[in-house]
Amino acid sequence: MSKNKNHQAQSDRYEIRLSGSGGQGLILAGVMLAEAMGVEDGKNVVQTQSYGPEARGGASRADVVVSSDTIYYPKPMGLDLLLALTQEACDTYFSALRENGILIIDSDLVHQPPTPDCYSFPFTMLAKNEIGHVMVANVISLGAIVEITRLASKDSIKTVVKSRAPVGTEEKNLKALELGFKIAKEKMKSTRTAAV
Amino acid sequence: MGKNIRLLQGNEACVEGALLAGVRFFGGYPITPSTEIAEGLARRLPLVDGTFVQMEDEIGSLAAVIGASVAGVKAMTATSGPGFSLMQEHIGYAYMAEAPCVVIDVQRGGPSTGLPTKVSQSDIMQAAYGTHGDYRAIVLSASSCEECLLYTIKAVNLSEKYRTPVVLLTDEVIGHMREKVEIPDPEELEIVDRVKPEVPPEWYKHFEITPTFISPMASFGDGYRFNITGLTHDEMGFPTAKPVQIKAKLDKLRKKIERNKEDICEIKTTYMDDEPHVVVLSTGIVSRAANQAVKMARQKRMKVGAIQLVTVWPFPDELIMQYMKSCRHLIVAELNQGQILKEIERYIDKRHTKIESLQRYDSELITPQDILQKVREVK
Amino acid sequence: MATTTKKPEQPSNVVHKYLRAKKTFPHVWCSGCGIGIILGALIRAIDRLGLPKDDIAVLSGIGCSSRLPVYVDFNTLHTTHGRAIAFATGVKVAKPKLNVIVITGDGDCLAIGGNHFIHACRRNINITTILVNNHIYGMTGGQFSPTTPYTKRGSTAPYGNLEHPFDAAKLAIAAGASYVARGTVYHVGQLTRLIADGISNNGFSLIDALSNCHTYYGRWNKEGDPVKMIEWFKSHVVPAATADKMPPEKKEGKWLTGVLHQEDKPEYTENYARLRAELKKK
Known part of the structure; x- marks a missing residue:
């Protein structure tokens, strides 16, 4: 369905899915991303989510549609970007990724990527080892997404992460965000070098 | 700023x-x-x-x-x-x-x-x-x-x-x-407050039948000391068994809405200015898919428009009907088994406008693709 | 030559000051019904407290007793079956200065309205509930109610009631009401006092007012005419104040009357006002 040519016309829309399991903070990450692009950067955004029993474990997802134009249909029709923090989420949602869409995975939690053509980062491991808290894997991945896509300005995402982070964890979250920027920058540099 | x-x-x-x-x-x-x-x-x-x-x-x-x-x-x-x-x-x-x-x-x-x-x-x-x-x-x-x-x-x-x-x-x-x-x-913002009575308490009727059928409303504790009951009542709010008063009360409930349909009813339209032959009628979240579908259809040079019901009841039939002169196919899209469909059918001349229904009640949204496909079917 | 002395105001005149008699009478109650006595007690209690008519809201549900508000010159709201206390909750929080009184029956309050009743007790919201407890559904024609005694008859218990009755007062105490009392239509002076105290109590009050329904309960159970039924209460009550000192056999089959429970505890709308004030300080 995502490979349907119809969707190629929707160039004013960019559709993002952040997926994984309940408890990984993906809804919050989706809200942060939407707020940065929408409220801070002034684009139109819609953030939706899977809601219900999944919210307490199992597969979880947050979707964000962004456009400079009016967004009519609020849900993704063909993903431009899929973040998958679990194998299950990756398997479930990869088919919704359109051709040339970007796949970003957690290298430790997605053992069998459906395609070699993806960005792979050890988000959860970095959260634990570099920041000292596994909960910030979501924000590290946000940093990577912003670095790779430039969908939101860095200042905007910083502002939002600071204001939306649970009280007392602002510094940790900002550090995580910077780490996300950094690993993505390095990865893109090395990919380019490899290509040359 | x-x-x-x-x-x-x-x-x-x-x-x-x-x-x-x-x-x-x-x-x-x-x-x-x-x-x-x-x-x-x-x-x-x-x-x-x-x-x-x-x-x-x-x-x-x-x-x-x-x-x-x-x-x-x-x-x-x-x-x-x-x-x-x-x-x-x-x-x-x-x-x-x-x-x-x-x-x-x-x-x-x-x-x-x-x-x-x-x-x-x-x-x-x-x-x-x-x-x-x-x-x-x-x-x-x-x-x-x-x-x-x-x-x-x-x-x-x-x-x-x-x-x-x-x-x-x-x-x-x-x-x-x-x-x-x-x-x-x-x-x-325009904020409306209920009309308060201007008469002294001894003249006050909580359910007064006025020319507009809307009665001024005092509140408890304002000094008016009126009665309210769920029993059918007279203008004072006391239970009545008089047929004239019963009819007057029920007429009041109907007329205060019916006579103000113009004020109450609202619809929104998308791509309806060039008299499209195909129109998608929907409300709420489905209108988002309808508008998306219409936008996609227009990019393919298909003349399709969409009407969104803002007021569902009283049913805004007059507002809808002014667009039906040019409409040959009306697609009614809704997340149920035809609740809007059954209402709109009462107003449409089916010799002139064919009604097509698009329903989903499987817990998923109607997608723009669902609507586009229906548009292609009727075209 | 003649000296005129001002006649002392008759008790009935006190009642008439508060009635909408011209607009709403004749009333719907059977002659001899205890509800009229309770209406009189309510009015005298309000008169005794000197409360302005404008500051009183009387609400009711559905049933014989729930017709009462129509006849009194206050802010009156005749609501749906069992829900008067829930409506009263909205009235009270919206205008805390109003003295909110609910008139209800045993079916209205304890069957269909049981949930609203116990939760209002729990909130200890300042509402005075007068339960006209005549042990039967009158308006619908004599069906047994949650307070119909075991084995007694009604039109839907033609062979005798198989169910056990609620004790409304105990229920209210367990649910958290801060004033619970019981009176009867025989002991009118006491009933008036209990209602006045209930209105004065800053919290949820229940006055379980035992009343007669000779038309249905009396007929189904061969308990006779209104006079006999009202007189029955005379010999079937035990004052709660002295009950502790009495041997159990003397209390058997009798109702405890008077104040059954009273406690000081925070009232809901005052709690809410305090919350607002605290939030403003922040």
Whole structure:
């Protein structure tokens, strides 16, 4: 369905899915991303989510549609970007990724990527080892997404992460965000070098 | 600059709308997917001299809301399918007592417990005909977070203006999705308050039959000491068994809505200026898919338009019919088994306009692709 | 030549000051019904407290007793079956200055309205509930109610009641009401006092007012005419104040009357007002 040519016309829309399991903070990450692009950067955004029993474990997802134009249909029709923090989420949602869409995975939690053509980062491991808290894997991945896509300005995402982070964890979250920027920058540099 | 723009869930936008409209009482009972409205108002109402009461059930919730309303406070509740069913008794009471109040129904799949976390539009008929007896309902429907804010205000305004309960329909997707919402400047909003009596208490009739059929409304404690009853009553509010008075009361309930349809009814149109032969009729969240589909069709040079019902009841047939002269195919898209379809069929000349229905009731949204496919079928 | 002395105001005149008799009479009650006695007691209690009519809201549900508000010159709200207390909750929080009084019956309050009743007790919201307890559904024609005694008859218990009755007062105490009392239509002076005290209590008050329904309960159970039924209360009550000192056999089959429970505890609308004030300080 995502490979349907119809969707190629929707160039004013960019559709993002952040997926994984309940408890990984993906809804919050989706809200942060939407707020940065929408409220801070002034684009139109819609953030939706899977809601219900999944919210307490199992597969979880947050979707964000962004456009400079009016967004009519609020849900993704063909993903431009899929973040998958679990194998299950990756398997479930990869088919919704359109051709040339970007796949970003957690290298430790997605053992069998459906395609070699993806960005792979050890988000959860970095959260634990570099920041000292596994909960910030979501924000590290946000940093990577912003670095790779430039969908939101860095200042905007910083502002939002600071204001939306649970009280007392602002510094940790900002550090995580910077780490996300950094690993993505390095990865893109090395990919380019490899290509040359 | 200066614009207050926030990323809000539809349910949160209802909270902002309620506060801006002047709602100062909320009585409610937790139910998915409406609970964020109760949670938001539990937090906010005490900050603005309002009151939130978590009642023991939905029956009590709407009872408390009506009680607060007759005591002079703008009051509302929010619920979903099963709770909306429980509230029907008191929605009827509010019609009879002509007590302004607002019920937001964040629709989920039914019947019964149904699908608590899934989208639906299957309360459209219940919102108009859910309680027993003859009456005319005002029911609005929101399709975005911004509309959740604006139509909550509109619902409160209409309820105050016409002294009647008003239902605002949203759904699970709108309730939980987040969009940018501009919080309007209160100074620039039109806020309607119920008309207060100008006569001395001894002349006051709480249910006076006026030329507009709308009676001025005193509150408990204002010195008017009137009676309100769910029994069919005279203009004073005392129970009556006189056929003339009974008919007058029931005519009043109907006429105050019917005669003001022009003021109450609203639709929104997309790509309807060039008299398209194919029109998609929908409301709420489905209108988002319809507009998307129409936009995609137009990019393929297909002449298609869309009509969104903002007012679902009274059914805005006159507003719709002015677009039907050029319409050969009307696609009625809705998340139920044809509740809008059955209503629109009463007005359409089928020799001139063919009606096609597009329904989903499998817990998923109607997608723009679903609609485009239907458009291709009829073209 | 003649000296005129101002006649002392008759008790009935006190009652008439508060009635909407011209507009709403004749009333719907059977002659001899205890509800009229309770109406009189309510009015005298309000008169005794000197409360302005404008500051009183009287609400009711559905049933014989629930017709009472129509006849009194206050802010009156005749609501739906069983829900008066829930409506009263909204009235009270919206206008806390109003003295909110609910008139209800045993079916209205304890069957269909049982949930609202116990939760209002729990909130200790300042509402005075007068339960006209005649042990039967009168308006619908004599069906057994939650307070119909075991084995007694009604139109839906033609072979005798198989169910056990509620003790409304105990229920209210367990649910958290801060003033609970019981009176009867025989002991009118006491009933008036109990109602006045209930209105004065800052919290949820229940006055379980035992009354007669000779038309249905009396007929189904061969308990006779209104006079006999009202007189029955005379010999079937034990004052709660002295009950502790009495041997159990003397209390057997009798109602405890008077104040059954009273406690000081925070009232709901005051709690809410305090919350608002605290939030303002922040």
